Amino acid sequence: MQLTITTTHSPATDLGYLLHKNPARVQSFPRSFGQAYVMYPEATNERCTMALILDVDSVGLVRKRQDSGGFALEQYVNDRPYVASSFLSVALGDLFGTAMTGRCKERPDLVDRPIPLEARVSVIACRGGEGLLRQLFEPLGYAVDATPYPLDPRFPEWGESPYSTLILRAETRLRDLLTHLYVLIPVLDNDKHYWVGDDEVEKLLRRGEGWLGAHPAREFITHRYLKNQHSLTQDALARLAESDPIDQDEMEERPEKAGETVAYRLNLHEQRLQAVAEALRESGARSVLDLGCGEGRLLRLLLDDPNFERILGVDVSYRALERARERLHLDQLPERQRQRIALLHGSLTYRDRRLEGYEAAAVVEVIEHLDYARLAVFERVLFEFAHPRVIALTTPNQEYNRLFDSLTAGTFRHADHRFEWTREQFHGWANAVAERHGYSVRFSPIGPEDADAGAPSQMAWFTAGEVT
Ligand code: SAH
Numbered sequence: 001m002q003l004t005i006t007t008t009h010s011p012a013t014d015l016g017y018l019l020h021k022n023p024a025r026v027q028s029f030p031r032s033f034g035q036a037y038v039m040y041p042e043a044t045n046e047r048c049t050m051a052l053i054l055d056v057d058s059v060g061l062v063r064k065r066q067d068s069g070g071f072a073l074e075q076y077v078n079d080r081p082y083v084a085s086s087f088l089s090v091a092l093g094d095l096f097g098t099a100m101t102g103r104c105k106e107r108p109d110l111v112d113r114p115i116p117l118e119a120r121v122s123v124i125a126c127r128g129g130e131g132l133l134r135q136l137f138e139p140l141g142y143a144v145d146a147t148p149y150p151l152d153p154r155f156p157e158w159g160e161s162p163y164s165t166l167i168l169r170a171e172t173r174l175r176d177l178l179t180h181l182y183v184l185i186p187v188l189d190n191d192k193h194y195w196v197g198d199d200e201v202e203k204l205l206r207r208g209e210g211w212l213g214a215h216p217a218r219e220f221i222t223h224r225y226l227k228n229q230h231s232l233t234q235d236a237l238a239r240l241a242e243s244d245p246i247d248q249d250e251m252e253e254r255p256e257k258a259g260e261t262v263a264y265r266l267n268l269h270e271q272r273l274q275a276v277a278e279a280l281r282e283s284g285a286r287s288v289l290d291l292g293c294g295e296g297r298l299l300r301l302l303l304d305d306p307n308f309e310r311i312l313g314v315d316v317s318y319r320a321l322e323r324a325r326e327r328l329h330l331d332q333l334p335e336r337q338r339q340r341i342a343l344l345h346g347s348l349t350y351r352d353r354r355l356e357g358y359e360a361a362a363v364v365e366v367i368e369h370l371d372y373a374r375l376a377v378f379e380r381v382l383f384e385f386a387h388p389r390v391i392a393l394t395t396p397n398q399e400y401n402r403l404f405d406s407l408t409a410g411t412f413r414h415a416d417h418r419f420e421w422t423r424e425q426f427h428g429w430a431n432a433v434a435e436r437h438g439y440s441v442r443f444s445p446i447g448p449e450d451a452d453a454g455a456p457s458q459m460a461w462f463t464a465g466e467v468t
Pocket of ligand 1 (some may be wrong): 224366
């Protein structure tokens with residue numbers, strides 16, 4: 001069974017550094033299930049391919065097994081040596097564990113950079129067919145190419161076998177590609193060969209960090225990965241849900257002296273929403289996306305203005321969307337009003353065609369909840385693929401934090417914030433994004449301004465196709 005990974009990043013031989021395996025050598029690793037080989041069939045500056053070959057020893061495996069259940073011949077004659085199975089996942093973990101965690105002394109900056117990658121799995125058994133392969137890999141940003149094999153080419157009427165050659169292409173970080181294969185190959189292999197215990201839950205959560213929680217097929221993946229063991233699956237799903245930034249009340253900045261600060265904070269959030277709604281109104285847009293809509297406070301303002309004819313609220317938290325549905329009384333709205341608004345459970349770090357075709361987008365206090373490493377994906381999802389004409393995006397101004405008495409230096413306003421930016425950092429990011437995607441950008445402060453620290457919140461207003 002063979003997996004190849006190819007890059008055309010220049011110089012392509014950097015792949016050897018990222019994988020911690022020298023392109024000039026053929027290496028062999030004895031494993032409990034057979035032999036693993038790593039070699040590079042091509043290694044030039046333009047193109048480099050690493051091949052991992054697993055020589056699975058079916059007979060040896062039978063001899064090691066204590067219980068000899070099942071049909072005896074099948075233990076010897078099966079597809080194990082030829083098909084990607086959880087053995088491949090084990091080999092990936094053993095041979096490329098360091099690459100997966102993103103450590104690389106020689107090319108530290110390349111670890112976090114998306115590079116053009118192609119993975120080819122020589123044969124995969126997938127009874128769910130190409131559709132399932134797409135459901136698993138496309139939300140992660142891969143172009144999926146699956147070539148199925150007939151059961152027997154001499155008897156086409158017998159139909160397709162469950163086997164295909166799978167090719168995945170993406171511009172992504174190598175560590176992500178390895179991690180996705182590590183988790184998803186055993187998901188396809190419904191015949192998982194090793195015992196599933198509690199540490200599998202840990203492994204899944206660790207390897208799934210940053211992507212599995214928001215994957216549309218996370219329940220299926222968790223279920224299959226844990227070999228359909230109900231209690232483990234429940235445990236893993238509960239813990240994945242916990243990592244969802246859900247509780248809207250906690251989303252507010254931390255309180256200081258109860259009464260006044262809460263009022264102040266609510267007021268600040270209200271000002272923010274009003275500023276965004278006002279800018280959207282002035283733009284004349286009739287269709288609006290509210291990305292990371294939370295429990296729908298901005299949606300309320302948009303719905304109250306009949307000029308917005310088509311409104312879509314998107315959030316990764318299902319609970320937040322349920323609250324939005326309740327707060328907006330969506331189920332009781334008259335049909336015409338109901339037609340104007342929809343809620344969508346989805347993540348901003350995956351391309352989603354349903355976000356295309358809107359004139360405007362609001363992203364209010366959301367980016368600081370995204371993993372810094374996923375920001376580049378979010379950027380493409382919004383600015384390149386959804387590509388609305390105008391975008392209002394707000395984020396806290398970190399310089400203002402010292403004016404919040406309750407915040408100790410170096411801490412964030414909310415436990416779920418992954419970063420908070422100074423005005424300069426925000427401007428730097430927004431200017432670069434605007435330039436990469438053909439937008440112009442203006443900035444405005446939100447909330448009372450301090451002479452040194454500026455305002456507590458900051459808004460960037462992007463307009464497509466305008467030269468600054
Ligand atoms: N915009 C709202 C909520 C801000 S709180 C308001 O101003 O009131 C941040 C919101 O972003 C939360 O509801 C959280 O669930 C959502 N969020 C975080 N990561 C997300 C992601 N990857 N995709 C979509 N929404 C996300």
